[in-house]
Amino acid sequence: MTKKWFRMALVFTLIISILAACSGGNKEAAPETDGETAPPTAPADPDQYGDTGGLALPLVDKPTTINWMVVSEKTNLNDSLFAKEIEKRTGIKVNFQAYSSATFQDKLKVTVASGKLPDIIHGLTPPELKKIGKQKAVVAINEYLDMLPNFKKMYVDENPWVIPSYGDESGNIYTWPVANINRDVNHGFLYRKDIFDELGIKEWTNTDEFYQALKKLKEAYPDSYPYASKTKEHIFRDWAFGWGIGGANYPTYYDETAKVWKYATIQPEHKEMLDFMKKLYNEGLLDPEFMTDTDDSWTAKMTSGNKSFVTYDWIGRLDLFYNQVKDQNPNYDLRYGNPVGPTGNGKTIESITNGFSIAVANNDNKEASLKLLDYLTSPSGATLVTMGVEGETFKMEGDKAVYPELTDVPLVDISVLEDRYGLWLQGVYVNSDKRSVYFNYTEKEQEAQDKLLNGNKFEPLDPVVNFTDDETATIAEIQTSLKKLADEFNAKYILNKNYGDAQWQQWQAQAEKQGAKQIVDIFNAAQKRLDEATK
Template identity: 40%
Template sequence: MITMKKTICLLLALIMIFSLAACNPDNKTSVNNNLDFEIGDTGGLKVPFGNGETIKMIGTDETNGASKYIYEKLSQITGLNVEPMLIPVSTAQEKIRVLLGSGDLPDVIGAGVGGLSTINELAMQGAFAAVSDHLDEMPNFQRLFGKDSDYNYIFKSCAANDGKLYILPIYEMQRRVNLGMLYRKDIFDKHGLTMWNSPETFYQTLKKLKELYPESYPLSSKQGAALLSSYATAWGIKAYNVYYDEGAKAWKYSDTDPKMKEMLDFFNKLYKEELLDPEFLTNTQPVWTKKMVNGDSFISFDWIGRLDMFVSQSTIPGYDLRYANPVGPNQTIETLPKISNAGTVVAKNDNSALTMKLMDFLYSDAGAELMTCGVRGETFEVDENGKAKYLGFEEGKKIEITDLAEKYGMWVQGTYTRVDKRSCYFNFTEREQEAQDWPEKCKGLEPADPVVNFTGDDVAEVSDISGKLSKKFEEVMFKYIVGTETGDAAWEKWCEQAKKLGSDRLVELYNKRHKELGL
């Protein structure tokens, strides 16, 4: 009898446990929706829209210790339980491969998936939810990418074989100018040198610097095999790639274009006359930095963040590194893409609709502010110039993206889709602002090429041909510049090799796809 009573009590207890579990499913968590902070414009998206559902976001953490603070705020605003899964950049692809294999993908995947072609291929296998199936509930995405937007082309250019869009691009992440020529203004001022405005005047400037400083190599590089990629824009082409000829309205292959031969001849001349650092292919960043900071070289191509960085590192009195004109005859600077195809995807599961709403919030003014500036009064205030002044840091410190990731969890790659222009990324120093204004001083920005993506068997063919051509041209480029195989004969030999490797077919595929997309 006692045993029977114990059994009945145990059954009743189990029934109560399962009843309670049914009332609070595993994917739901109590979320505090009582906001004690202000949020910006949500663009017509009503918040909160969740009921404690758990949404997992995977992103890459370069600090190896990013805070979860901002995700708690995101949870409060949306009514969801947003759980960040932050992994090192170095292991992102491996981690995603494992998750794909297990079928246990997080709801938001913002890193490690691969390029657009890979994303679309996986989407066709059922891994991801289609953005285009949820547009009615995404007012911010519609406003930024809809039919009246300059970026509406993504619905064609980035679509998968089924005609649907799966990628959520990062919106207007880029600065106007982020890379370019850097030069020692103090050296130019000291010797009365003027800014170059063509390949010939650049060459003459390097010669003068070599006369003044015989032990120097006036031009240095840490770009390795990408040296020509850095300079190609101002010649109107793209090294290791095809480019779109605006005049001919057709795609062409850069590395056999006559303009490429001009570039190769030019850099061969610089190398022969010891104006170009002979270690241009092997310089590591520390070695290159030492050369630039110590005055062994005076001009290079790199990121504008080096302008102030090198000034602070150099012990040379009056050291002044500034932004400069491009080298090539077009005198144009690269137009950086306003949207990035290295975007985010949403897993196809029971949470897809809610996850799309979460992503739409991140496209709103409020979402951009939260993920890149934070909460006004807690993580930032707005200064007299309308820029974010971040709180919780030593006064006078130049705040970097990594600082904000570590302290607040902001700026984690894969967890934001839009950037607030008041954020630190657009809060330029005097030298960096000079770079932003530089297109008005030269001949502006080179027109951006149309965005063309491939589907079906073309994906593999384009990748195969491009890979073979790039590998061979890297070898050709180095031998041509250092003079072991140079001149007209070497050039003709390379052009024939390129044809055999499929350069004409590559151009044909681009022009065919361009026409199919109606661009």
């Protein structure tokens, strides 16, 4: 679950001249409150809140108000159950400054430029956050480990790679990571089980069986293209895991056997994948529109009776498509299939990420803000921010959370919990309780989780390497144009029957000339630094 944030080069030119102002807290009131400090609600017995990871509640010994800038369509967060419960437990009154997703980025840009940072912010890119961190606008979290037992346990003791990977070259980390918010399986190959069963085709367990299944589908439905795709050039990224060349930094990936980073689109495994795709295309098994198809067109193919039967997509589609066509075709049954490719593995989704770039302003409230984030990282805080208050907002029935006040809501999801209770706020949740409704799966989605988990069908996660400013700039300069060239070559190789070994060798030479080796050298230099830091 990583976010894409905007660039702010002009903003940081302004910051240099006004940085001194950052040492003060944000005096502006939240859009929906007056922001005045008020005595906290009398705290209840701190022991009743479960495992706080060693933090003593309340977190402060005097009334404290902090400003927290968040993304939310909800305009009365300060009156929410979550805000009131935080004050009750920790003694900290949170003044949420909520902005819609449409306006948040612009507001963040103006806020950072003003030098008047709220006590907690999020949304900068990692390089942007490191820049203002070095200028002392936000705190180096590692300097406060003695008061942050949950951060220390999770990100120093249990995952010592976090600070070297997310920090700066001096070993300072300015971002509060987010943990346990991703599902184990969220995307993969999907297939029409009803059609497979009708034709007596078993689900594939390897690449050749996948090919044979597509051939049988084509024989039964000659006018069909059994495999359809809507992801355009991303099909190469999605399939790459099955050939052992996928990863979060695709097309750069880490070779676990050789212990080096490589550029995927010039590797022999990539050519093997292209050759397989080319065979599917030549035999009419791969939709000719795989590089150009639209969502609507692809949907029509996958929901009709005889156009396409296999694809790669999000697991929510398993039930979404059925609900869309069940009146016309009650037997429609889209299911999660095994990975395709020699490794037999699918994508591994990271359990820890710095994607939100949550940071604490370097002002008088910094210790209270840090402690609050640490509490939300604890099991007790994770339950509060992603589930609510047991016995008040929810109760457990078996292994499922039930919300008595929401029995009239057809589907209780995280957007409903945000609207009703102020839970699951972007930029606020830093850990999750796996009993949350976010991890409630339908029968088909649970089958997808079980299939990969029980078979351990996951490619290893690549290391998280950290780049210098110069390295980041070089990668940005080379990567976009190089990947575009790779996508163009991939398409030509599959679509043009005359493309073969000679064109492949020409592409390898072209890619090297366009900077593939330079990118790989940067990744390997960063890997060397990470290895040294985590010895």
